Amino acid sequence: MESISEQEFRAEAIHFLESNSSPKIEVTSGWGEGSDEVSVLPEQTLEEEKSNLDAARTWAQKRFDAGFGWITGPPELGGRGLPRNYQRIFDGLEARFETPNMTVYGIGLGMVAPTIQAHATEDVKSAYLRPMHRGDIVGCQLFSEPGAGSDLAGVQTRAVRDGDVWTVSGQKVWTSGAHLSDIGEIVCRSDPDAPKHKGLTAFVVDMHAPGVEVRPLRQMTGGASFNEVFFEDVRIPDSHRLGETNGGWTVALTTLMNERAAIGGGSVSGSGVSGTERLIELVHHEGRSDDPLVRQELAQIYIAGRVASYTNLRAMAKIAAGGLPGPEMSIAKLSLTLNMRRTSDLVSHVLGPKLVCDSGEWGTFSWSRYVLGVPGMRIAGGTDEVLRNIVAERVLGMPKEPSGSGR
Numbered sequence: 482m483e484s485i486s487e488q489e490f491r492a493e494a495i496h497f498l499e500s501n502s503s504p505k506i507e508v509t510s511g512w513g514e515g516s517d518e519v520s521v522l523p524e525q526t527l528e529e530e531k532s533n534l535d536a537a538r539t540w541a542q543k544r545f546d547a548g549f550g551w552i553t554g555p556p557e558l559g560g561r562g563l564p565r566n567y568q569r570i571f572d573g574l575e576a577r578f579e580t581p582n583m584t585v586y587g588i589g590l591g592m593v594a595p596t597i598q599a600h601a602t603e604d605v606k607s608a609y610l611r612p613m614h615r616g617d618i619v620g621c622q623l624f625s626e627p628g629a630g631s632d633l634a635g636v637q638t639r640a641v642r643d644g645d646v647w648t649v650s651g652q653k654v655w656t657s658g659a660h661l662s663d664i665g666e667i668v669c670r671s672d673p674d675a676p677k678h679k680g681l682t683a684f685v686v687d688m689h690a691p692g693v694e695v696r697p698l699r700q701m702t703g704g705a706s707f708n709e710v711f712f713e714d715v716r717i718p719d720s721h722r723l724g725e726t727n728g729g730w731t732v733a734l735t736t737l738m739n740e741r742a743a744i745g746g747g748s749v750s751g752s753g754v755s756g757t758e759r760l761i762e763l764v765h766h767e768g769r770s771d772d773p774l775v776r777q778e779l780a781q782i783y784i785a786g787r788v789a790s791y792t793n794l795r796a797m798a799k800i801a802a803g804g805l806p807g808p809e810m811s812i813a814k815l816s817l818t819l820n821m822r823r824t825s826d827l828v829s830h831v832l833g834p835k836l837v838c839d840s841g842e843w844g845t846f847s848w849s850r851y852v853l854g855v856p857g858m859r860i861a862g863g864t865d866e867v868l869r870n871i872v873a874e875r876v877l878g879m880p881k882e883p884s885g886s887g888r
C-alpha cells in the first residue's frame with residue numbers, strides 16, 4: 482500500500498487543483514444574486530446533458546490520472562488504496578474549486594460500482610471499475626419495472642441461460658440516466674418457479690448491446706432524465722453475472738443500501754438548495770419573517786435538516802468502522818425527504834400564487850420545479866411508506882408485514 486502522510490496528500494491535492502482549476506468565487510447569498518435554480522431533478526435538454534457529460538468526463542479523467550479518482554480503491558483494480566479520510570480531505574478541497582457537475586456519475590459510482598466490487602467476477606471488476614472511476618463509462622440501475630417497484634422481488638424481465646450465455650427479455654422503467662449510460666446493473670427473473678426472492682439473478686449489461694432500446698420519459702417539470710428500457714433477446718455472458726445464480730436479491734440489497742446512503746447524504750433541502758439560506762431569504766423577501774408560524778416552520782426545517790445529516794454521519798461512521806449498512810440508511814433517506822416535503826409546504830404557503838405564476842421575478846416561480854420534484858425524491862430509492870415499514874420492523878421491532886417488506 483502507498484505510504485503518504487495526510488499532509489503530503491493534501492499538498493499534492495492542492496497542487497493538482499490549483500494547476501487544473503480555479504478557486505470558486507464565493508456567491509454571497511443575497512436575494513437576486515446568481516442563479517435562482519432550486520430544482521430537484523435534472524431539467525436539461527439532451528444537448529445540455531451531453532455537453533455536461535463531456536465536461537464531467539474531462540474532469541474525471543484528469544482527476545483519476547493524477548491519483549484522485551479512486552482514492553480508497555484497491556490498487557490491483559486501479560485505486561490508490563488509501564483510507565477513507567484521504568477521500569474526505571480531497572472532497573473538502575475539491576469543493577473549494579470550480580469543477581463540472583458530476584451528477585451523471587452518481588448512480589454508477591454510488592450504487593453500481595460498489596455492487597460490482599462486492600459481487601462481480603475478477604474479470605468484470607478489472608474490466609469496469611477502473612473506467613467507471615476514470616469517468617470513461619457511465620452506469621445505470623435497471624431495477625424497476627411497470628409491475629415491480631417497491632415490490633422489487635416481483636421483477637418479470639426474464640433471463641434464460643444457455644451454456645455460458647444468458648438471454649434477457651423484458652422491460653425496465655424509471656431508469657435514471659439510461660440514455661447516457663454504457664453499462665447497467667440489471668435484476669432479472671431466472672427461476673420463475675422459485676419463491677420470488679429466490680428466483681432472481683443480477684448482471685452487468687452492456688447498454689450498447691443489440692436488443693437494448695432506451696426511450697426517454699418526460700417529467701412534469703420539463704426535463705427527461707428517466708427512461709423506459711426494453712430488452713429483446715439481449716445476450717449477456719455468464720461472466721457478467723453478479724453473485725450467485727438465483728442470488729440476485731442479495732446483490733440488489735447491496736445496491737439499495739448504497740442508494741439510500743447516497744440520497745440520504747444529500748443536502749438539507751434538496752440538491753439545488755444550499756442549506757436553509759435560500760429559504761430564509763425568500764421569507765424575508767416576501768415580508769413574512771415576523772409571522773410566528775412561518776418562523777416556527779423555518780426552525781423546524783433547520784432542526785430536522787441537522788438531525789438528518791447527523792443520522793447520515795452516524796450511518797457512514799458505522800460503515801467506516803467495518804459495520805454493514807443497516808436501517809440507518811432508511812432513516813437518513815426518510816429524514817431528508819420528510820424535510821423536503823416540509824420545505825415544499827412552507828414555500829407554497831409563503832409564495833401563494835407566485836409559485837405558479839411565471840412573472841419573470843427572480844427566486845419565486847423557480848420554486849415550482851422544487852415543489853414538483855419533491856414527490857419524486859419521496860419515491861426514488863424506497864418510498865416513504867416502505868422506509869417507514871423498514872424502520873417499524875427493524876428498528877422498533879414491530880410485527881412484520883404479512884407479505885414481506887418490499888424493497
Ligand SMILES: Cc1cc2nc3c(=O)[nH]c(=O)nc-3n(C[C@H](O)[C@H](O)[C@H](O)COP(=O)(O)OP(=O)(O)OC[C@H]3O[C@@H](n4cnc5c(N)ncnc54)[C@H](O)[C@@H]3O)c2cc1C
Nearest residue numbers: 622623624625629630631655656657857860861862864866
Ligand atoms: C426520481 C426517481 C428516480 C428513479 N430512478 C430509478 C432508477 O434509476 N432505476 C430504477 O430501477 N428505478 C428508479 N426509480 C423507480 C423507483 O425505484 C420506484 O418508483 C419505487 O421503487 C416505487 O415503485 P413504484 O413506482 O412501482 O410504486 P409502487 O411500488 O407501485 O408504490 C405505489 C404506492 O404504494 C405504496 N406502497 C407500496 N408497497 C407498500 C407497502 N408494502 N406498504 C405501504 N405502502 C406501500 C408506495 O409507498 C407508493 O405510495 C426512480 C424513481 C424516481 C421517482
